Amino acid sequence: MICLRPINWLLFLLIVISGVAQAQGYLRAQGQHIVNERGERILLRGVGLGGWMLQEGYMLRLGNLGQQHVIRAKIEALVGAEATAAFYQAWLANHTTKADIDAMARWGFNSVRLPMHYNLYTLPVEQEPVAGQDTWLEQGFALTDQLIAWARANNLYVILDLHAAPGGQGNDLPISDRNPDTPSLWQSEANRQKTIALWRKLAQRYANEPAVGGYDIINEPNWGFENPEDKNGCKETQNQPLRQLLVDITRAIREVDDKHMIIIEGNCWGNNYAGILPPWDKNLVLSFHKYWNYNQLADIQGHLDLREKYNMPLWLGEAGENSNLWFTDAIRLVESQGIGWAWWPLKKIGFNNPLEIQPNADYWKLVDYWQGKAERPTPAVAKKALMQLATHDLRYEHNRIHTDVVDAMLRQPHSAMTIPFKAHRITRRGGKIAAVDFDVGLSGHAYWDKDSANYHVSTGSERMPWNRGRVYRNEGVDIAHDDKRKAYYVNHIEAGEWLEYTIEVDKAAHYTISASVRAAVAESRLGVRVNQVEQVEQALAASADWYNQVLGVVELQQGTNKVRVQTSTGGFELLSLGIGAVR
Structure with a gap:
């Protein structure tokens, strides 16, 4: 494991230039800024835990095996249902641990975004024993409790992010593990009611937890309501079903929790707010996502205009998957406008994130097989490769720390x-x-x-x-x-x-x-x-x-x-x- 040499100086510099490194009570929207209980402005600097509760094929170098349920089916075809279940249990236990969160705090981050898959918290609508009722699963809540405890010990905020909503919230299938053969979030009232109920349950559980920074209630909706050919909703002018669901979720949260910020995302991967505003709650934050575009003021001006018009805070809820130069320029741009951020992701099998998972040699045999480049591995080889990935390769102590990436995010925007x-x-x-x-x-x-x-x-x-x-x-x-x-x-x-x-x-x-x-x-x-x-x-x-x-x-x-x-x-x-x- 590569050591990050400039950690202490980097953290010192970060504290000097920002003064916002430690959590101080509940966060809330105050005009165009996020503040803590002391009324101090908080600039969130965080990373999303992509790949933990919700896998995407590219993070595993699996190409077009995009959705988690597709990946899981491919694994099960190789090793069987029992070994597949063991693999996923090990994955959840080892992908993100206390060591990962401790490292984030040492480097100078002050927040972490948790992308949640609903199926760790409740059954899919199709599997409910009694239609219209919600079965609650302890696993997701227990994992969330543990993450919050690690974050609290490090004075980090946790942003809860519903990354995979019941049925899936868009036509970009991998990001929500959507199965197009079943009704989406927008095609099923039962899925929408389950989403509302899940947020009420989460808010009830964490209502008195100040280490939870806020509720990011639907990640990257991308759906053409008016025109199905506008598959990702980028040309949508009304977004009425999205607004209605956001309002309904907010109402359910406020029945049990009047303290936490609620973060909303527009259509078109979080960027199209046509018809969604004005705000309906006094403690709302507007999130936008930013990938692969220029880093000039004009590139975020539309979001700045919404902030000014509706007097509400902005947060760059997701960005990344680019070079260090792009990272530095993007962070410098948004911080110059008083906007915090959450980068994507903390780790994957890849070089352009703070941590890189380095898989064992046998894992690449599986990748080659699934991509049609090699013969089918034996069940024994496949099981050994997958379990080594999930119990050893995933863990922080076996990841490669990319010092250059962390430096590009935290020091270089200011020096x-x-x-x-x-x-x-x-x-x-x-x-x-x-x-x-x-x-x-x-x-x-x-x-x-x-x-x-x-x-x-x-x-x-x-x-x-x-x-x-x-x-x-x-x-x-x-x-x-x-x-x-x-x-x-x-x-x-x-x-x-x-x-x-x-x-x-x-x-x-x-x-x-x-x-x-x-x-x-x-x-x-x-x-x-x-x-x-x-x-x-x-x-x-x-x-x-x-x-x-x-x-x-x-x-x-x-x-x-x-x-x-x-x-x-x-x-x-x-x-x-x-x-x-x-x-």
């Missing part, structure tokens, strides 16, 4: 300072630096790469893979893995791109600097700057394998030095830098 990704010490005998261990910091300060974020919603283009290898780090720098050398390296290097490293030198002297490179063409050139002074540059020979290229002699001062490697032409790959003392 242009770069910090070392790893300590690089150059002794009198020299030293070696892995190319992928460049500094952590803003684009243009710690590194420069031409493709550093995905803006496909704004541009209308295809999704941009900012890190083409999708491994190790989440900046725009392209990184791949050399299986033979068991090492990561930088590839797809283009003209003008550069990387900077902070190194600590024991003795001021002249040192030779070399690079382990692999170049497709002989026109590539690699240069080095030390402490903002250009010192050496060399042409690289074409080679199909790694070789060591001496770049020249550089002068290093004692103590801290900034070494930047840069290219005017590109077309090569970089594995490491070597620094050796001149004799």
Whole structure:
């Protein structure tokens, strides 16, 4: 597990710049701001626990196996019903633990959003023994109680988020585990009544719990009420059924709880509020979600206008699944307008979140089989892979901590300072630096790469893979893995791109600097700057394998030095830098 080096300084800086790190009683809406019981403005900085109570196929690298019930059926076909049930019990027990919440608090987050699947709290309508009655399941409530206890101990708020409502709330099927063969939330009065009853039950249970920050009552509705061809409701002008259900849920909550904030989301994945406002409760918060678009004021102006018109707080309830550059820019944008946020998600099998699940080798055999790339594994192999995933790989202590992602979310929106990704010490005998261990910091300060974020919603283009290898780090720098050398390296290097490293030198002297490179063409050139002074540059020979290229002699001062490697032409790959003392 990689350690997060700048934790203490990061947390100190966060407290200094915000003053909102600790929970102080119930949260509520006061004009355009969220405040605590002392009347102090609270800027929520949190992460959503996506994948815990509700799996989505992409989080497990399962491609088009999108909905949880589809994934579960595929697992059951391999290992049987009993082993499948054991897998899901282990998954719920190990995906999110006290260690995850403790880590979030150490890093500087002050809230956590819990995406809930209704079927952990109550039976589906179709399975109720008595039609119209609600059977309550203790498992979901017990898991929620435990999360709240962990959060309370760390002065974090918990936002309860109904991510999968009875029947499913939209045509984006995976986000609510919707089965299109059964009536949706909008096609079934029984599903709507169960949703209302569930929220009344939750509010009754947590009415006197100040660690619960608020109730996010329906995640990302996406439904065409007026025009079925407008499947996700982005052109909806009235949204009458959505408004009515939100009002009905609010009324049910207020029967038992008049303390907690109620957070509402519009149609079109939480962004279309046509016909939904004005507000019907004095303690409402307006949520919006933001993915893959630009981070200019104009991109959130519509939401700001609603805040101003109806004098109610805004909250960025979900954003993420992008690069560090995009994360920093988006957070800087919304915080400049006094808007808090909850990022998505804390962990998955993937590199662009604070925690990365690293599956065992046999799990990839299952993935290949389900994607039609391999033969069916035996039940024994499948069961072993799944249980190792759920009992071992999922757990915080076996996750990879992405220090660069946490830093991009909490420090970089407020500081242009770069910090070392790893300590690089150059002794009198020299030293070696892995190319992928460049500094952590803003684009243009710690590194420069031409493709550093995905803006496909704004541009209308295809999704941009900012890190083409999708491994190790989440900046725009392209990184791949050399299986033979068991090492990561930088590839797809283009003209003008550069990387900077902070190194600590024991003795001021002249040192030779070399690079382990692999170049497709002989026109590539690699240069080095030390402490903002250009010192050496060399042409690289074409080679199909790694070789060591001496770049020249550089002068290093004692103590801290900034070494930047840069290219005017590109077309090569970089594995490491070597620094050796001149004799």
